[in-house]
Amino acid sequence: MKNVLVSGGSGFFGGVLKRRLLAEGYRCTNIDLVADGDRHANLQSVQGDIRDTALLDELFGREGFDAVFHCAALLAHDTIDDNALWTSNVDGTRNLAEACRTHGVKKLVFTSTNCLWASNLGHEVKEDETPDPIELYGRSKLAGDEILAEYKNDLNVIIIRCPTI
Numbered sequence: 001m002k003n004v005l006v007s008g009g010s011g012f013f014g015g016v017l018k019r020r021l022l023a024e025g026y027r028c029t030n031i032d033l034v035a036d037g038d039r040h041a042n043l044q045s046v047q048g049d050i051r052d053t054a055l056l057d058e059l060f061g062r063e064g065f066d067a068v069f070h071c072a073a074l075l076a077h078d079t080i081d082d083n084a085l086w087t088s089n090v091d092g093t094r095n096l097a098e099a100c101r102t103h104g105v106k107k108l109v110f111t112s113t114n115c116l117w118a119s120n121l122g123h124e125v126k127e128d129e130t131p132d133p134i135e136l137y138g139r140s141k142l143a144g145d146e147i148l149a150e151y152k153n154d155l156n157v158i159i160i161r162c163p164t165i
Contacts, residue, residue, distance in 0.1 A: 001042070003027040005065045007050050007096060008072030010034040013111060013162075017069055018043070029063055031055075032072060050092035053099075060103040067107035070096050076137040089140035094147045101154045110148055112161045113141045 004021060008014035009030030018028050019038065027042040036045035044063075048055045050072055072092060074085040093110070100108050114125065115138035133139045148157045 001025060001027050002066045003029075003063060005029050005031065005059070005063070005068045007031050007068070007070045007092075008111075009038075009045070010036045011071065014069070014071030017071060021069075029059065029065070031059065049088075050095055051087055053095050056095055056099040057102070060099045060105065065103070065105050067109065068096055068100055068105055069109045069111075071111045073111070073137075073141070076135060082136055085136060086140050086143075089137070090143045090147065093144035097148055097151045097155060097157075101151060105155075107156050107158075108148070108151075109158045109160065110144065112145055112159050113138060114161050114163050115141065 004026055006014050006018045006021070006028055009018040009028065010032035011034070014030070014032070015038070018030055021028050022040050022042055029044045029046060030036050031046045031048050031050060033047070033049055035047050038045070046055075046059065050056065070093065072088070074080050074088045076085060097108060100106070115133055115135070118132070118134045118138050131142050133142050145159055148159065151157060
């Protein structure tokens with residue numbers, strides 16, 4: 001049975017992904033700031049923060065993950081301060097990538113955003129088009145993309161740049 005970590009598995013996208021993985025026979029650990037309302041025999045839910053490197057080290061060391069699906073992100077809502085958004089989305093991404101490298105987890109799937117091209121709306125975006133985010137959330141996701149590029153020799157990273165959900 002494949003054993004995976006889903007960051008942000010209590011949120012909308014992470015929750016849909018987590019439930020799909022469970023239905024397909026995966027063992028999932030969800031780490032999220034928000035409590036997980038789902039229950040399943042193959043689900044372990046950890047209410048915690050991806051900025052907590054000691055917690056990540058303990059989880060990775062104990063669980064032996066085959067892959068990480070990084071869906072956790074703070075959005076630019078008026079109740080979230082800019083520093084919390086930046087540190088969660090940027091530092092948290094680095095922490096997960098570093099935990100993967102340290103613990104030999106080679107596969108990391110990162111849910112980014114098409115907000116990276118927010119100033120270029122009105123046409124299809126090509127992979128070689130230069131990102132130009134106009135707000136903090138998009139800039140934080142671009143910084144996450146750039147961090148993951150630093151791990152290209154250690155990890156197999158897949159970045160999904162989907163529209164805002």
